[in-house]
Amino acid sequence: MARRADPSKAGEQLTRGHKKKARTRQQLVETAVRLFAEGVGQELSLTRLAEAAGTSHGTVYNYFRTREEMMEAVGLALAEQFSHEVISFSAGLVSGAERLAVGVRSFVRKAQAEPAWGSALVRVVRYDEGLRSALAGYVRADLRAGAEQGDFRYASEELALAMVVAGTTAAVATLLEEYAVEHHDSAVAEMLLLALGLPPDRARATARLPMPTRG
Amino acid sequence: MARRADPSKAGEQLTRGHKKKARTRQQLVETAVRLFAEGVGQELSLTRLAEAAGTSHGTVYNYFRTREEMMEAVGLALAEQFSHEVISFSAGLVSGAERLAVGVRSFVRKAQAEPAWGSALVRVVRYDEGLRSALAGYVRADLRAGAEQGDFRYASEELALAMVVAGTTAAVATLLEEYAVEHHDSAVAEMLLLALGLPPDRARATARLPMPTRG
Amino acid sequence: MARRADPSKAGEQLTRGHKKKARTRQQLVETAVRLFAEGVGQELSLTRLAEAAGTSHGTVYNYFRTREEMMEAVGLALAEQFSHEVISFSAGLVSGAERLAVGVRSFVRKAQAEPAWGSALVRVVRYDEGLRSALAGYVRADLRAGAEQGDFRYASEELALAMVVAGTTAAVATLLEEYAVEHHDSAVAEMLLLALGLPPDRARATARLPMPTRG
Amino acid sequence: MARRADPSKAGEQLTRGHKKKARTRQQLVETAVRLFAEGVGQELSLTRLAEAAGTSHGTVYNYFRTREEMMEAVGLALAEQFSHEVISFSAGLVSGAERLAVGVRSFVRKAQAEPAWGSALVRVVRYDEGLRSALAGYVRADLRAGAEQGDFRYASEELALAMVVAGTTAAVATLLEEYAVEHHDSAVAEMLLLALGLPPDRARATARLPMPTRG
DNA sequence: CATGAATGAGACTTCATTCAT
DNA sequence: TATGAATGAAGTCTCATTCAT
Numbered sequence: 007m008a009r010r011a012d013p014s015k016a017g018e019q020l021t022r023g024h025k026k027k028a029r030t031r032q033q034l035v036e037t038a039v040r041l042f043a044e045g046v047g048q049e050l051s052l053t054r055l056a057e058a059a060g061t062s063h064g065t066v067y068n069y070f071r072t073r074e075e076m077m078e079a080v081g082l083a084l085a086e087q088f089s090h091e092v093i094s095f096s097a098g099l100v101s102g103a104e105r106l107a108v109g110v111r112s113f114v115r116k117a118q119a120e121p122a123w124g125s126a127l128v129r130v131v132r133y134d135e136g137l138r139s140a141l142a143g144y145v146r147a148d149l150r151a152g153a154e155q156g157d158f159r160y161a162s163e164e165l166a167l168a169m170v171v172a173g174t175t176a177a178v179a180t181l182l183e184e185y186a187v188e189h190h191d192s193a194v195a196e197m198l199l200l201a202l203g204l205p206p207d208r209a210r211a212t213a214r215l216p217m218p219t220r221g
Numbered sequence: 222m223a224r225r226a227d228p229s230k231a232g233e234q235l236t237r238g239h240k241k242k243a244r245t246r247q248q249l250v251e252t253a254v255r256l257f258a259e260g261v262g263q264e265l266s267l268t269r270l271a272e273a274a275g276t277s278h279g280t281v282y283n284y285f286r287t288r289e290e291m292m293e294a295v296g297l298a299l300a301e302q303f304s305h306e307v308i309s310f311s312a313g314l315v316s317g318a319e320r321l322a323v324g325v326r327s328f329v330r331k332a333q334a335e336p337a338w339g340s341a342l343v344r345v346v347r348y349d350e351g352l353r354s355a356l357a358g359y360v361r362a363d364l365r366a367g368a369e370q371g372d373f374r375y376a377s378e379e380l381a382l383a384m385v386v387a388g389t390t391a392a393v394a395t396l397l398e399e400y401a402v403e404h405h406d407s408a409v410a411e412m413l414l415l416a417l418g419l420p421p422d423r424a425r426a427t428a429r430l431p432m433p434t435r436g
Numbered sequence: 437m438a439r440r441a442d443p444s445k446a447g448e449q450l451t452r453g454h455k456k457k458a459r460t461r462q463q464l465v466e467t468a469v470r471l472f473a474e475g476v477g478q479e480l481s482l483t484r485l486a487e488a489a490g491t492s493h494g495t496v497y498n499y500f501r502t503r504e505e506m507m508e509a510v511g512l513a514l515a516e517q518f519s520h521e522v523i524s525f526s527a528g529l530v531s532g533a534e535r536l537a538v539g540v541r542s543f544v545r546k547a548q549a550e551p552a553w554g555s556a557l558v559r560v561v562r563y564d565e566g567l568r569s570a571l572a573g574y575v576r577a578d579l580r581a582g583a584e585q586g587d588f589r590y591a592s593e594e595l596a597l598a599m600v601v602a603g604t605t606a607a608v609a610t611l612l613e614e615y616a617v618e619h620h621d622s623a624v625a626e627m628l629l630l631a632l633g634l635p636p637d638r639a640r641a642t643a644r645l646p647m648p649t650r651g
Numbered sequence: 652m653a654r655r656a657d658p659s660k661a662g663e664q665l666t667r668g669h670k671k672k673a674r675t676r677q678q679l680v681e682t683a684v685r686l687f688a689e690g691v692g693q694e695l696s697l698t699r700l701a702e703a704a705g706t707s708h709g710t711v712y713n714y715f716r717t718r719e720e721m722m723e724a725v726g727l728a729l730a731e732q733f734s735h736e737v738i739s740f741s742a743g744l745v746s747g748a749e750r751l752a753v754g755v756r757s758f759v760r761k762a763q764a765e766p767a768w769g770s771a772l773v774r775v776v777r778y779d780e781g782l783r784s785a786l787a788g789y790v791r792a793d794l795r796a797g798a799e800q801g802d803f804r805y806a807s808e809e810l811a812l813a814m815v816v817a818g819t820t821a822a823v824a825t826l827l828e829e830y831a832v833e834h835h836d837s838a839v840a841e842m843l844l845l846a847l848g849l850p851p852d853r854a855r856a857t858a859r860l861p862m863p864t865r866g
Numbered sequence: 867c868a869t870g871a872a873t874g875a876g877a878c879t880t881c882a883t884t885c886a887t
Numbered sequence: 888t889a890t891g892a893a894t895g896a897a898g899t900c901t902c903a904t905t906c907a908t
Contacts, residue, residue: 027867048263051902062869064906073903132347133262161408164399168391169412176387180379193376197384201416241887242892266877277894282879457888478693481881492890494885503882562777563692591838594825599842602821606813614809623806627814631846671908672871696898707873712900 043122048133081137094220102152111191117178159203258337263348296352317367326406332393374418473552478563511567524650532582541621547608589633688767693778726782747797756836762823804848
């Protein structure tokens, strides 16, 4: 999604028109995320989005052909922001269990630090199978690694994935309703590690490791 | 409104009109459950319900003033069907862990035996905070019992509740997508017991106890 | 409309069923009048009437076949209450001008004394040509008498009627909005007598005659 | 929104879109006026308006969010058409009585010349307090002038206003039902001048002055 | 590209009215 | 007669979507 990755070339490759286009699109997605965060249900109308983004009704249609496409873009944006966060932390880790713990914890921490993001994600994940799959994708590798490393024992990968994704998002939802509790990130991670079959003492320890420095 | 109650026939206090009313209402709720089971999302409109139930548009409004009210009725119906099942199984148990395991397993089994019910429940639970609360209500007592009996260890009851409810419904959703897996009920229950802090061997054993005989 | 006129015979002629019927009907009309007085527009629904009157939906239809019929009954009731008042005052008068003045003044006074009645009448008269005609009927005779007696001079009886009816009801509406003013009844009557061509001094005097004792 | 205004053609600042918008709106209002003229009561629905105007259902809602808003627009249009007429006649007059007489007469004459306009106005004025107030606004200044000039004597300005507005519109309604009467405009004006306290001879004379030339 | 007018499907809701009990 | 369930017409309103400018 070309996050201004390389400032030295971007200005040449993209015409101003393209830049504006990208900016408008980003603005629309950000506005949509904000609206979800603020409690607009899955029924976010393009009309309201246009209003909130300060663009005209028709402009939205220059970027998303249908409402579905817009929802997809929002889901993608949320997932990317998540992966950005997680990847930057778990870059150096090889233990599946540790990677999963760090992933869950960074997810929970990000939601605590940016409740708007967490709130949006929790809402969107309810209606958007695509987002659920995307999140599952991030988890799957760690899950398999942990299994291969002899740490996790689960009857079915799909079941384990569902439990991790659903458990984590439900935990975040609880967090956002109930106002934080100390070390919630570790508490959630520990429960999930336990569920995945890690022995209790190791689950406890792994869930409480110091977070790696951002990679 | 049964003013001149006829003591000779208690069952006939309700006029035929009332009986018809009850029947129509039940028919509407059943139709709604079926529609949810068939994949209609939260956007089930009263218009579509009327069509599907074969009644006129206005009739629905004699029973549910708003979509919310209808959703609530559906959630209640689903929850009641569930509680019937669970209560009939766990009547004689005193161990919180065992009760919880039986509850989760009977939930999963019912969903396997009646995929329509499971499918409807999984969908409704996504949109209906009321139903989530209702399900949480069934779990809470067992959770506390298990904690007091020294079996469960969790950082926060709310977090534990969220994990159990979300984990179970996610597991059921997986089940319904993937069609059948052996002993899934026990697998799910075991994961959750582990997450709640039950030692692995006991979790495994508790999740695999023979289901009590009904009633 | 059988206002319990003759207590000595009513009980024998009418069965209890009839009495109840009459009572229910009267109750419905009174409730409707009250609702109009309270600001319900012309759109008074039979549903709301039934609710307000504490009867069932269907019962209303035992008395009024359609909404129109109900509106008519309300108009009639209001007009009758008016005529009752006016006739009781102007019974002994022969001067058309005096009769008209007394009529207008008793109308205004009744509206002041019973704002609910006035309010209902003002509202209904707007939508109900029937009621306008009925009120015109009460005025016409006095108007002709005044003309024949050489007091009134007007270009067209219809025009004069319209002016008297519209002017009086508008005056009452003003009264009800603005909170009474002293001798409003006389002020209104004087204006109308003037409009009808009575010389100013006589108009003033006639509008201020002491009200006759009730006949 | 006309960012690149083209100074060479001031009239073209508004895009064609805007012109179309204005045209559609005008078309809707005109249609509504016609419907009122044809006898549609206060129950003019936006649905019927759309049908009659030959536009889609939704289009109407781009212009009037509610029925109220539409009524207001109609009332405003009617009142504006009226004020155009009156102002063009009474421009040079200083006597309050004369101005009021000319106003009433031009109102009546316009209604005679354009019965559709008169019919619409009479109907709308019944249901729309806003229009009543607007008409009162036109009258108030003349009324005060006449009072200050010693011509009018009335107990209450509000009462006088109500009488003038109600009397005039009722007179127009009569006219439209009965089809034509000679010099009705003067007859109505005379009655109202009398009601306002102008001496009979002056009322008669003032009501029969030749109408001023326009402009 | 941006704009916003127009469209039509469809949801929600209220009611008058009918009819069986 | 009283009741109230059922009905369907009609109205209000919101939106996704298209299209001409």
